Amino acid sequence: MKIFLGILLLLAPALAAQERVTAITNATVLTVTNGVIERGTVLIRGSKIAAVGSNVTVPAGAHVIDASGRYLFPGIIDTHSHAAVEGRVNEASLPNTGMVRVADALTADDISAYRQLAGGTTTALVLHGSANAIGGQGQIVKWKWGRPIAEWVVPDAPRTIKFALGENPKSANFRPPPGIDRQYPATRMGVEEVVRKSFVDAHDYIARWEEYEARRKRGEQVIPPRRDLLMETMAGILRGNIDVHSHAYRADEILMLMDVARDQGFQVRAFQHVLEGYKVAREMMAAGVGGGTFIDWWGYKAEAYDATPYNVALMVRNGVLTSVNSDSDELARHLNYDAAKAMKYGGLTEEEAMRLCTINAAKLLRLDHRIGSIEAGKDADLAIWTGHPLSTYSRVETTFIEGEIYFDRTTDLRQREERAREKADLLAKERARRPE
């Protein structure tokens, strides 16, 4: 009996999550894809948005949150994060470490996740660093702070890989310690060669397996080729199973990778940072390549000297699918600021600006069927803001992921004391247990 009760108790939250209906009412709903709804209601059933509009009937028994005077905005999506990775974020010991997966080293301990929730950010593409030409496979996660890391992973998200071009992979700004030789490449020429050769090798790898399969089918006793995780990854890119997100700054390297992609037969999904995207926006557009960029950062490296905050507007005006990304645990907390800057620098409309950190980012991650706007049927990832999210004076009150509250300012304020008390108690307990 006791055991049975225990099981019931264990199941209770899961059942409740499925059945839970929440209605956020009287809010200014910034749907992003379907305009603004004044005094609107968003109905959340389980993990999904069930209805959005000004005439939504709130079912009996729904948990109602009155958001009068508040704004509802989709959960912000960051297309470039390095948060929640345990250990080094670079495996830069070889020019190509495409076999490495960020997913293997994710940790639910990084406080950055929580801080981002407090800034309305709910989803991120967590990437390998940029120290080598082909770094490793990324992972799209939702910041489900407090849950085990396995639940952060967006299970049906596309696989991704991070490439890096320019100064970082050619080790322009750092040197190995004494006793260790510099690593190839040292020029943009070498970076191109590393990328190109990796794909040439991958074509051979695919051919080797095809040969093997053919001979095996003929009944020959042949040694199978070695399964090489790096080559499997490169082959995955060629087969279109892995999206390429490439760190790039200068126009020439952007063009270079698009050329290699055309030659070798793969598609670049997006350039990340892409500070000179504005110089080659029409080439990017023509190649169907998107861009995740930041607005402000410039002048920190030679290759960032031509960065301008107008980059976003020029790319958008040229039809490039563009998002603002963070590459920073700090900036990830206010990507709404960066979106607003695209109005100031280059004159995007309010809706175009809002798209930069929501639906455009979702499209770059190929998750726009699930996230990026407030629409019925999408994941209930959204935040209640005290004002318009493009205003510097606004802050987040409550952040939902899949219908669950992961940040709430009132709860946060209360927990501060609880946490301080727990810390004091633990330290007291430790003192008491020290040998006499």
Place this chain on the structure above:
Amino acid sequence: MKVGRIAVLISLVIAAAARADAPGVFAITNGSVHPVSGPEIRNGVVIVRNGLIEAVGSNVAVPPDATVIDAAGGHVYPGLIDAHTELGFSRRTPSESRQPQERQPQERQPEPTAATVAAETISVTTADLDARRRTGVTTVVAVPSAGIFSGQSVVLNLSDGEPASRVIRTPAAVHASFATRPAWTFPDSLMGVIAHLRQTFLDAQHHAAARTAYDRNPAQPRPAVSPELDALLPVVRRELPIVMVADSEEMIRRAQAIAREFSLRLIVSGAREAFGMSAQELRGVPVLVSVDWPAAPTDQAEREEQPLRTIRRRVLAPTTPGVLAGNGVQFALVSGTTAAREFLPGIRKAIANGLTAGDALRAVTLTPARVFGVDRQLGSLERGKIANVVITDQPIFERAAKVTELLVDGLRVRVQAAEEEARDRSPVNGTWNLTVLAPQGNISIAVTLRAETGRVTGTYSGDRGSGEITGGFLDRRALQFTISAQLDAETHDWVFRGTITDDEIEGTVTTNLGSFEFSGSKEP
């Protein structure tokens, strides 16, 4: 390599013969016998003959040829098994050279591989033996701790005699960890290590398949010989378990994921932060919990500045064994990378944090024997098992308990003198001249300290009077003691907390006037 292995086999044969010839019939009488495999026998008798246990019980006749060991008032246990040690391998410090800011040229020592056989490379000194035995440990699982694959471990009895004759089982397991290589050497990140592990297991599978395919059809390129991959074959075939070092929940899950992916028999070692894991999560995974509990920073401000997450893990780590016992998880307690003398104090800490003494005993006897498949020979006081017996004057996990007798492979080993000797060698022993850096000026105090079992005693004299210290203890190199400082008519407790490095000490003294730094050195 081959030759070495054959040598071990030969010596095993010789050892078996030698043991059969060994004289030694003992009757351990009048003690409380803890067989582990059964209930405690008050006033029991254990008969040992020719290295094996001949009988255990309350009504066992003492054979006439037996040497009687009177354990009156004492306790009799199977010899303890420490199922993860680095015994016999010089401590390398890859973790230090891995620090990101380290910029000196790194000395590249050859890293062990899965083909490294501990039984062949182990080198146990008398001091090593003494250090382990005086804690009641008669059997260890030994393997180097360095590297991603650190080699094949050995179950070793800590008996005297030929080294090769001590081997109970080799290989016991293949050992691996998530240890990164030095910066700029693949793999130097956690995610790189996991990719490397994954590729290595794939290669081992491929190696086997290639060899099979070649044997069937030699008309194709001949696969190269690879001892490293050969060594992993028993692991991928589930004939041999793999011990993976993992402390945090997430590391344990990573180890489990790899084991699942390649269908390996996983044993987790470390697991100090497994207190939050449910029975379900650890089902089917034996756990070797390292009792090398994380230590608090000696500096109070630093202690308080640490994040709650760190404090929580540090303070709750010693509750792990109790939690695992409560969840019915199969676990052993091991010393891991800590020094031999920390083993029993570490177990006591687990007991203070919710583990019962009975569960603790099982976790250092029968459970590790089962985990490594040597429970037919070891782990309990039962007829036919190897006569590893430890006798203590008090229950073994009591702080003041002393090992009074130790039998390994049925032979008596002296331990008492060794323990006193160890205390005599404590780094704290001696006279220390301390200088307290007070704002009014330096204050000189001399203290003469001596390590006792689990504590430190001594006297002080100097600028603030003289007397006996109180509350002295040494936690590895962290020393704490209190003096009654006298100035004019007032007396106040001054608590010294310092860290000993060779013959120097540095730390903080908390006084009625505030906290001051102090430093000092030991008189030669």
Place this chain on the structure above:
Amino acid sequence: MRLLQIFVALLFTAPLTAQSLIPNNPGVKGTVAIRNATIYPVTSAPIANGTIVFSNGVITAVGADVTLPEGATVIDGSGLSVYPGLIDSGTTVGLVEIDSVAGTVDTTELGTMNPNARADVAVNPHSEVIPVTRVNGITNVIVAPEGGVVSGQSALMQLAGWTPTEMTVKAPAAMHLRFPRLRSAPAWARRDDESERVRRRTYRAELDGLRDLFRDARAYSRAHAARTIDRNVRRFDRDLVLEALVPVVEGRVPVAVEANLERDIREALKFVDELELKAILVGGQDVAKVLPDLKQRGIPVILGPILALPPREDDPYDLLFTNAAALHQAAIPFAFRTNDAHNARNLPYHAASSVAFGLPKEEALKAVTIYPAQIWGVADRLGSLEPGKSANLFVSDGDPLEIRTNVLRIFIAGEEIPLDSRHTLLYEKFRRRP
């Protein structure tokens, strides 16, 4: 070979050190009147439909009812707002062009004690960073050296002028200290390590060194004073390091002490008390824990960057956002800084983010205008729109603390500066790409 290397190096660095082609100021200081605008004097209530007049670089009239002087250039400000130029209380503008190119970086001198390092001598008036910063309404910045323990002397510069001298409003503005910090060992360090001792030793050495330096400076100042009065006092050689500290120990120039964690701030206050210095606290991330101590001493605070991560994992996520409100409630003077160069233009948003967490809007605006002017001792010239003050101001289409607001015209010392920058020029160029 060596020649070739130098040649290559020149080739490589030449385009990087290229000077801004934007005029530093046109040199026209006529009489200008902006009328029909909402004027925010900052020190008094906003004036709807107001007029501001400035002539020869100085504000001559502000009000709802101002007669336009003869010959004034009249600007219609209908629907627009006029604000005093914003002041960033801590930057490296002009000291750095490209962070990763060492040849363009002049922020940090070698060694730990550099009181004689002067920011104003190393500011490049033609840095591309200057136009980028000022087109967002920032007319004045503190340029401060970085690094070491005594980093050097800052200068209050205006972001217009053809030479550093023309740009300098006040130098030295303060003597900048990065107060020694005792930090917990990083997570990867072994606790009982040698590094622990080294950290403590370094910390103590830095503290002692700092005290000794200031005591020496005081002795030097007294000796100098003695010799000024009595020529019989024995002559001694000049020491530029100590000489730089003389106005500081004499209380004429403040120390701007960067300290963030509570224990560092407390240690810094002890130091300031002991040496009887006039102090400004800079950084001050834990400032909310030391409010009475600051209040009692009358020490103002330069907060920032605000758009930065809290220093400790357990800190409230809004720690840095709430500090300004805490200072405001405690009536402790404060101002904001970005501690940046390339992104000093974001100063107003550092201020605005504090508004979301309790700071009144007007206070946020004051903390980037009149408050810094007061703290840096230039409130007679800068920080508000009042007759007699320098005509550093801008016209915008709204609240400058809102990102979406555009700065439409900017005047520094009464001269209108074009709103061009490297960024606008690149924009215009590539917007027109055929």
